[in-house]
Amino acid sequence: MKLVLAPMEGLTDPIMRDVLTHVGSFDWCVTEFIRVTDSVLPDHVYHNYCPELLNDGKTAAGTPVHVQFLGNNPEMLAANAIRAVELGAPAIDMNFGCPAKTVNRHRGGSVLLDEPEVVHMLVKAVRDAVPSHIPVSAKMRLGYMDRNFTLENAHAIEDAGAAWVTVHARTKAEGYTPPAFWDQLQPIREALKINVIANGEIWTNTDAKQCQLESGCEDLMIGRAAVTTPDITQCIRKNTDEPIITWDELLDLQIRFLNGPYKKEINMVGRYKQWLGMMSKHYPEAKELWNEVKRIKALIEIIEKLNVLKP
Numbered sequence: 519m520k521l522v523l524a525p526m527e528g529l530t531d532p533i534m535r536d537v538l539t540h541v542g543s544f545d546w547c548v549t550e551f552i553r554v555t556d557s558v559l560p561d562h563v564y565h566n567y568c569p570e571l572l573n574d575g576k577t578a579a580g581t582p583v584h585v586q587f588l589g590n591n592p593e594m595l596a597a598n599a600i601r602a603v604e605l606g607a608p609a610i611d612m613n614f615g616c617p618a619k620t621v622n623r624h625r626g627g628s629v630l631l632d633e634p635e636v637v638h639m640l641v642k643a644v645r646d647a648v649p650s651h652i653p654v655s656a657k658m659r660l661g662y663m664d665r666n667f668t669l670e671n672a673h674a675i676e677d678a679g680a681a682w683v684t685v686h687a688r689t690k691a692e693g694y695t696p697p698a699f700w701d702q703l704q705p706i707r708e709a710l711k712i713n714v715i716a717n718g719e720i721w722t723n724t725d726a727k728q729c730q731l732e733s734g735c736e737d738l739m740i741g742r743a744a745v746t747t748p749d750i751t752q753c754i755r756k757n758t759d760e761p762i763i764t765w766d767e768l769l770d771l772q773i774r775f776l777n778g779p780y781k782k783e784i785n786m787v788g789r790y791k792q793w794l795g796m797m798s799k800h801y802p803e804a805k806e807l808w809n810e811v812k813r814i815k816a817l818i819e820i821i822e823k824l825n826v827l828k829p
């Protein structure tokens with residue numbers, strides 16, 4: 519069973535990937551999407567999105583990081599994929615799931631699911647461009663406004679030479695509103711020869727097992743739950759819904775996060791509070807801590823508070 523950390527713009531950035539792969543047992547992660555328009559991006563952009571490129575394409579814990587692109591220009595996607603691989607990307611993923619209005623207005627992300635032939639052309643352009651030992655994959659939703667082209671898109675991705683496809687089991691129109699339609703992945707899995715990785719609304723080990731049952735997919739991509747419950751991969755692998763890491767261990771993780779590299783202190787503090795807010799749904803201690811730190815603006819003060827809480 520492969521467990522993959524989902525790309526989440528503004529959430530699974532390099533610092534969060536470092537922390538989550540430090541504690542969790544992910545097989546690989548995927549960067550936040552890198553938007554490609556009409557140029558080959560400079561190296562510093564790649565190193566911003568994926569500093570792991572300077573570490574053999576892996577997080578400090580040794581988990582490979584795949585580089586994700588979003589765009590609709592085949593030549594530029596191909597040229598950027600070549601550059602990413604030259605810089606050390608172990609695999610390339612292509613985004614056909616983003617629901618953001620601005621992205622879709624520029625014909626990027628999930629809107630392309632209405633044009634399976636374009637999906638095919640873009641994946642093929644990248645597949646043909648990068649060396650054959652570098653896997654190229656794609657991430658799609660069930661469709662844009664409807665599910666009319668689900669199988670066409672899946673076939674388009676497979677026929678273009680993708681090594682696997684990850685499917686978020688909802689259309690763009692269904693957004694992030696539960697449920698995710700895991701059973702809708704079954705026909706895709708049956709139709710394709712390549713692997714299908716299931717994604718969407720897996721919050722617990724029980725969800726993971728139910729998703730595997732309904733979808734027939736063994737491999738799973740986990741998004742928000744990895745942030746709210748950083749031990750979710752261990753729970754799934756050990757087949758338990760009981761917490762595996764303690765709150766004290768989570769405090770260490772938070773300190774690791776807060777010691778990560780940042781450009782602006784205010785952004786780092788904001789990111790930490792965002793994470794604490796998400797963990798509050800699951801851990802009562804996080805809720806208490808949130809009330810204590812919500813007005814603090816200095817990073818060092820938060821770190822001191824966490825150190826005091828440690829046994």
Ligand SMILES: Cc1cc2nc3c(=O)[nH]c(=O)nc-3n(C[C@H](O)[C@H](O)[C@H](O)COP(=O)(O)O)c2cc1C
Nearest residue numbers: 524525526527550551613686718719720740741742
């Ligand atoms: C804040 C946020 C940002 C996201 N950014 C991306 C992205 O950059 N690329 C992508 O393919 N999917 C992105 N997604 C979608 C997730 O990868 C995933 O498909 C979705 O959250 C469903 O999985 P989950 O229920 O396990 O969270 C994003 C989701 C969220 C919540």
